[in-house]
Amino acid sequence: MNDKDFKKLTAKSLGREKAELVLKNAQVINVFSEEILVRDVAVEDGVIVGVGQYQGREEVDLSGKYLCPGFIDAHLHLESTLVAPPELIHSALQWGTTTFIIDPHEVVNVAGEEGLDYMLEQTEGLAANVFLMLPSCVPAVPFEENGGVFTAEKMEPYLANPRVLGLGEVMDYVSVIEGEEDMVKKLHLFRDRIKDGHAPYLQDKQLAAYALAGIKTDHECIDYAYALEEIRNGMQVLIREGSGARNLEAIVRGIRENNLDTGNFSFCTDDKHINDIQREGHISYNIKKSIALGIPPLKAIKMATLNTARCYNLTELGAVAPGYQADFVILDSLEEVAVHAVYHKGKKVEREKKIEIKPCPEQLRRTVHLPTLSADDLKLAVSDSPSSLIQMSEGQITTKHVRDVLPARDGCFVPNAQYNKVVVVERHKGTGHFAVAPVLGFNLGQGAIATSVSHDSHNVVAIGDNDESILLALQELQRVQGGYTMVREQRVLATLPLPIMGLISDAGHKSVESMLNTMVGYAHEMGVPAKIHPFIALSFIALPVIPEIRITTRGLYDAVEQKFIR
DSSP states (O other), X not given: OOHHHHXXXXXXXXXXXXXXXXXXXXXXXXXXXXXXXXXXXXXXTTEEEEEESOOXXXXXXXXXXXXXXXXXXXXXXXXXXXXXXXXXXXXXXXXXXXXXXXXXXXXXXXXXXXXXXXXXXXXXXXXXXXXXXXXXXXXXXXXXXXXXXXXXXXXXXXXXXTTEEEEEEEOOHHHHHTTOHXXXXXXXXXXXXXXXXXXXXXXXXXXXXXXXXXXXXXXXXXXXXHHHHHHHTTOEEEEEBOSSOBOHHHHHHHXXXXXXXXXXXXXXXXXXXXXXXXXXXXHHHHHHXXXXXXXXXXXXXXXXXXXXXXXTTOTTSSSOSTTSXXXXXXXXETTTTXXXXXXXXXXXXXXXXXXXXXXXXXXXXXXXXXXXXXXXXXXXXXXXXXXXXEEEOTTSSOEEEEEEOOOEETTEEOOOSSEEEEEEEOOSSOOOOEEEEEEESOOOXXXXXXXXXXXXXXXXXXXXXXXXXXXXXXXXXXXXXXXXEEXXXXXXXXXXXXXXXXXXXXXXXXXXXXXXXXXXXXXXXXXXXXXXXXXXXXXXXXXXXXXXXXXXXXXXXXXXXXXXXX
């Protein structure tokens, strides 16, 4: 703020001149003192100039309603929501999220800097605050086969962009704690900026070394005990409640039962589909659920606002006070977090606003290059002894490494509805690499499903109870250049094309939502357990940085012991 601006705003702050906008008689949530105060809030040029008694050129009476700061999503991947970034932002805005801290590592894993530039362009000039964390692990681990490589040297030019806050989730913790050169370069490049973590199940000394590297957050906690260990190591825990990973209840119950201070906790969604947002809310849902579990409303709101703003050094966001940006959520009910209206920079967000989706470069629509496979290629030799297999975990993206004797014929695994077969196929560079493994707990019968959304390398993954259906599903994704598809009884049942990098649709959220709901329903009809989201579960089965066992294009991988299973 320059001297001229300050002089102009001071006149409004002192009440000598009417402010541009005054929200009158609101029950203002003060996140500093954790009080509710009936006050007017005066706004000029998108900035709060005073909280007290004011007159405005425009006045809005909010008697009986609550006014709190705009909510902040501490960590999300816009591309994982399946729709064009502006659509997701607009949808979440309706639920009070005015600030988004995004990590575009999905698009960068597919398309390198072109993917990052796409995300910057798509989120520029929106009626929201969209900040970026530069992806730290592209590829996620050195042996992964993905589309792009994003080194410290490639990151450096982006540091001048004011929307770039820091380093995105550091998944390759081994590189961190062993001080590997490429990772050290990235950590040093961001030595004066926030660094996000991704640290499930680190042991005591590993976690200490990880925190010593300056990594300040983690969103991978699934229980209170581990969250507490991270807090003890000086980290901020981002409590995740998305479409696939729902960790909030376990952590919040622990906070309440142990009367732990909430200052080191924030909220994030990580990956949340637009249909889930429209049904239950966005960060508003995290707040509402926390309140229902016993967290005092003002503390829950503070976890969604000031806590996160302070963690990410967003000094003008997260509170209703002079000098802060005029981002507000107006609530009809505090406990229900019932959103009445949303303001960004002092302007009311239009609910029915037509969303402009900027065009995508044509080369980003041609990213799926699969080999032609046969049933013979998918054969998996097994013995009469127990074999390693992936067991799915309901309601989580983690898996279990179990061993069992598999159904077989002529020395080869024969999948069925209990023991499915999963195939991962490299799709970026036409290497022809693929791998096959058995899966327990997915329970898909009479067909197959496949996806090109497969964190983080986004190779194509198919799973089913017979090879013919798996092959047909792979062919369908090659035809549409990525997306979700389902095959039942040797015919394509439904397909949701995601032609932008095999991750995103530009057909509009209503079309995406309708088809996704239909396909999820089909998957559950075909046997997938009700507590498993079929496509989200499948999208994480090839991510080798999450315990316990995964499959990559190079084979079955033990993510705990960090070695391939031969």
